[in-house]
Amino acid sequence: MRLKFVSAVALGTLLVGNVLAENFVAGKDYGELNAREPTSAGDKVEVLEFFSYVCPHCATLEPHLQTWATGDVGGNIELRRIPVAWNQGMEPFARVFYAADLLGASEEAHAAMFKLLHEDKPPQLSLPIIADVFARHGLDREAFIAKFGSDEVSQLVEQSKELTRRYRVTGVPTLIVDGFYTVGIPRDGDFDRMFAITDYLVAKSDDSSS
Numbered sequence: 354m355r356l357k358f359v360s361a362v363a364l365g366t367l368l369v370g371n372v373l374a375e376n377f378v379a380g381k382d383y384g385e386l387n388a389r390e391p392t393s394a395g396d397k398v399e400v401l402e403f404f405s406y407v408c409p410h411c412a413t414l415e416p417h418l419q420t421w422a423t424g425d426v427g428g429n430i431e432l433r434r435i436p437v438a439w440n441q442g443m444e445p446f447a448r449v450f451y452a453a454d455l456l457g458a459s460e461e462a463h464a465a466m467f468k469l470l471h472e473d474k475p476p477q478l479s480l481p482i483i484a485d486v487f488a489r490h491g492l493d494r495e496a497f498i499a500k501f502g503s504d505e506v507s508q509l510v511e512q513s514k515e516l517t518r519r520y521r522v523t524g525v526p527t528l529i530v531d532g533f534y535t536v537g538i539p540r541d542g543d544f545d546r547m548f549a550i551t552d553y554l555v556a557k558s559d560d561s562s563s
Contacts, residue, residue, distance in 0.1 A: 377553050383536050390519060390532035394431040398555045401529040402434045403522045406446040410538050411526045412467040417544040418526075419460055421551075430555055437517050437525055438510055451509040452500040453487050462490035531558035 379385050392399035402418065404411040422432050434454075436447035453462060465486050469475070475482055480498060488494040500506060520529050528536040534554040539547050 377550050382550050383534050383554060386520065386533050386535065388533075390529075392532045397429050397431045398531050398558045399529075400430055400432045400531075400551065400555070401516075401520070402432065403437055403517060403520070403527045403529070404434060404525050405437050405443055406449065406466050406470055407443060408525050409471055412471040413542070414526050414538055414544070415464055415467050417548070419464070421544075421548045423460070429559060435513050435516050436510075437522060438514055439517070444510060447510045447513055448501050448506050449483055451506045451513075452497055452503075453492060455500055455505065455509075456487075456492050456496060458487060458492055459490055462487050462492065465490055530554040534558070 377383065404414075406412075434450065436443075436450040438444040438447040449466065450463075453466075466483070469483070469486050470478075480501060484494045484497045484501075487497050520527075520535075522529075524537065526538055528551055530536065530551060531554070534557075536547060536551050536554065
């Protein structure tokens, strides 16, 4: 599931929530990897979101991420979601994401999956129940179930595990900007600040590649 959008950063000074971009400091406001990883966004700045459907913080972040990402379509950033699968219990939810993504699931369908797990909370969760959620948002129910068990999805899950290791992701949600900078969810839930930091790093990456 990929979204392309325009960064909210103006070259120079950024002010979001009364926070000046010049105050953002590596090691305090964001992290840096030991080495820059290759990206696949071409001339755009790649932003990865490592997440899990079962993560309550990811569910809280989701509407804010969608608002931020879809603010201006057609910009210089490419967002990719990477579902983590640290253990066998999380792997089926990574498969759910990739099965839905391969069938072209909408952002509304993606949000509905979070709602199912964190608001509706069915007493028993099964693949048919999940398939019904995506079917209500335009996916073919049987095609989703078939795709869930496919070798194609298995390969994508293995790739997601490798990316999780490569980027040393130990908690979600985590954003990776341009294969180098890491941004975590703020403890105080200040999403404006989180995305101001991300936009600052996007602009920083864009400037360094010019």
